Each structure stands twice: as structure tokens, then as C-alpha cells.
Amino acid sequence: MDMRTQAKWDKAAPNFDFMAGRGAENRWRPFKQDLFSHMDGNILFLALGTGLDIDAFPPGKTITAIDISPKMLAQAKPRIAAYKGTIQAQVMDVHDLEFADASFDQVFTSCTFCSVPDPVGGLQSLRRVLKPGGGLYMFEHTGSRYYPFKIMMNLMTRLTARFGPDMDRPTVDNVKAAGYRVLEVNNLFLDVVKTIKAVKPA
Ligand SMILES: C[S@@+](CC[C@H](N)C(=O)[O-])C[C@H]1O[C@@H](n2cnc3c(N)ncnc32)[C@H](O)[C@@H]1O
Known part of the structure; x- marks a missing residue:
């Protein structure tokens, strides 16, 4: 267990919902609902956090959820209890x-x-536990390829990485580098906020 990362997110937990912002959650919910509507079979949800995403889950699923931070998961408890299905966190x-x-x-x-310390390593780890042909479905914010956003996000990361996420990760490239086949990238805001669908080659 990476205790440093755990401590960082435990510290972020009490203010996480406030920092995430209700407006942003409302804006992205339809896109998350669309992504999560693909849930089927034996599902792993990585990084449940305080459970803000649960609202966008389709009902009736059985989901194994993990997070490195016990304090984030403690905040998620009422949302887990309210879900009309099963979430084992x-x-x-x-x-x-x-x-x-x-x-x-x-x-x-x-x-x-944006948050795990070794993104390619983390994605490879997920690939190991996925069945061949299994799908990886991601809602992510990433760095931008376009100026001036590229430079702005590099600079912002120097600050945000101290208490939370990096703002400049090349996540689509990381997914490819971890051995997945990328099926779809749907940019929702510039090339920064996006959904990614990928598959573990059979
Ligand atoms: C930006 S928050 C997102 C939480 C939630 N998915 C949401 O959108 O509200 C990032 C989450 O990743 C978790 N995390 C960071 N590194 C992790 C790791 N190595 N393994 C598992 N979870 C991790 C943090 O504890 C935190 O809950």
C-alpha cells in the first residue's frame, strides 16, 4: 500500500465534495450516466472516492469498488447504502x-x-484482472495538446499535485502504453474532459 498517496487522499476527504463542486457534477452527470449505462457482468469500479459517481450508476448492478483512501470510502457510505443494487467497497x-x-x-x-502515482502501472494492473476482451470505461480529465492550455495545465499541476490530481496527464497515450486497444475517445470539453472506451485484447 502506497501510504503517501493514501495520506494525501485521506487529507482531501473532508472537503472533497465541496472542491468537486455541485455544478461540475451536474454538468458531467449525463455523460457519466451514458458511460456507466454499459455496466454489465462482473464489474470493478476503481476509485469510488466519496461516491459522487454512484448517482450515475444504473440500478441493479453488483459492483466491486476500491479506493486507496479509507476516509474517502467512509464518506461514501450513505451513497453506497442508497444505491439500488450492491456495491462492495x-x-x-x-x-x-x-x-x-x-x-x-x-x-x-x-x-x-489524474491521481494514481504510476498511471501506466495502474492501468496494467487493471488489465491483469480484466478478462481477455473485457472493457475499460473511463471518464477523465487530461492534459491538452493545444497551446496555451498545455502550458497552463503544466503550471497548474505544480500546485494541484500537492493536495490532489495532476492536470496534465496524457491518459489516452497511457491506456495504449498499458496494452489496451482504444475503441473510442469522446472529447466533452476541448481535448481535456473526455470519455475513453478501450478493450483488453483477447
Ligand atoms: C479525484 S478523486 C475521484 C473520486 C471519484 N471517482 C469522483 O470522481 O468523485 C481520485 C480518487 O482516486 C483515489 N486513488 C488515488 N490513488 C489511488 C490508488 N493508487 N489506488 C486506488 N485509488 C486511488 C483517491 O483516493 C481518490 O478517491
């Missing part, structure tokens, strides 16, 4: 998954690969 580091190879049909995640 546990503290776990994506870099050290305690699941057998090929355990899951699908992996979902939201605003996570």
Missing part, C-alpha cells in the same frame, strides 16, 4: 490489486488516472 491500491487474473468482465473509473 474496500480499501485497495490499484498498483497492488488483490484479485485473481481475469476476475472482471469490465472496469470503470472516473477522474482517477
Whole structure:
């Protein structure tokens, strides 16, 4: 377990919902609902956080959810209890998954690969527990390829990485580097906020 990352997110937990902002959540919810509507079979959700995403889950699913921060998951408890399905949440580091190879049909995640310390390593770890042909579904904010946003996001990361996410990650490239086949990238705001659908090659 990466105790440094855990401590960082435990510290962020009490103010996370306020920092995430209700406006942003409302804006992105339809896109998250669309992404999560693909949930089917044995599902792993990486980085449940305080559970803000649960509102966008389709009902009736059985979901294994993990997060490195026990304090984030403690905040998620009422949202887990309100979900009309089953969410089994546990503290776990994506870099050290305690699941057998090929355990899951699908992996979902939201605003996570801006945060995990070794994104390609984390994505490879998820690939190990995905069944061949299984889908990876991501809602992410990433760095931009366009100026001046590219420079602005590099500069912002120097500050934001101290208490939360990096703003300049090349997540689509990271997904490819981790051995997935990218099926679809849907840019929702510039080339910064996006959904990514990828598959573990069979
Ligand atoms: C920006 S928050 C997103 C939380 C939630 N998905 C949302 O959108 O509200 C990033 C989350 O990633 C989790 N996280 C960071 N590094 C992790 C790791 N190595 N393994 C598992 N979870 C991690 C943090 O604890 C935090 O809850």
C-alpha cells in the first residue's frame, strides 16, 4: 500500500465534495450516466472516492469498488447504502490489486488516472484482472495538446499535485502504453474532459 498517496487522499476527504463542486457534477452527470449505462457482468469500479459517481450508476448492478483512501470510502457510505443494487467497497491500491487474473468482465473509473502515482502501472494492473476482451470505461480529465492550455495545465499541476490530481496527464497515450486497444475517445470539453472506451485484447 502506497501510504503517501493514501495520506494525501485521506487529507482531501473532508472537503472533497465541496472542491468537486455541485455544478461540475451536474454538468458531467449525463455523460457519466451514458458511460456507466454499459455496466454489465462482473464489474470493478476503481476509485469510488466519496461516491459522487454512484448517482450515475444504473440500478441493479453488483459492483466491486476500491479506493486507496479509507476516509474517502467512509464518506461514501450513505451513497453506497442508497444505491439500488450492491456495491462492495474496500480499501485497495490499484498498483497492488488483490484479485485473481481475469476476475472482471469490465472496469470503470472516473477522474482517477489524474491521481494514481504510476498511471501506466495502474492501468496494467487493471488489465491483469480484466478478462481477455473485457472493457475499460473511463471518464477523465487530461492534459491538452493545444497551446496555451498545455502550458497552463503544466503550471497548474505544480500546485494541484500537492493536495490532489495532476492536470496534465496524457491518459489516452497511457491506456495504449498499458496494452489496451482504444475503441473510442469522446472529447466533452476541448481535448481535456473526455470519455475513453478501450478493450483488453483477447
Ligand atoms: C479525484 S478523486 C475521484 C473520486 C471519484 N471517482 C469522483 O470522481 O468523485 C481520485 C480518487 O482516486 C483515489 N486513488 C488515488 N490513488 C489511488 C490508488 N493508487 N489506488 C486506488 N485509488 C486511488 C483517491 O483516493 C481518490 O478517491
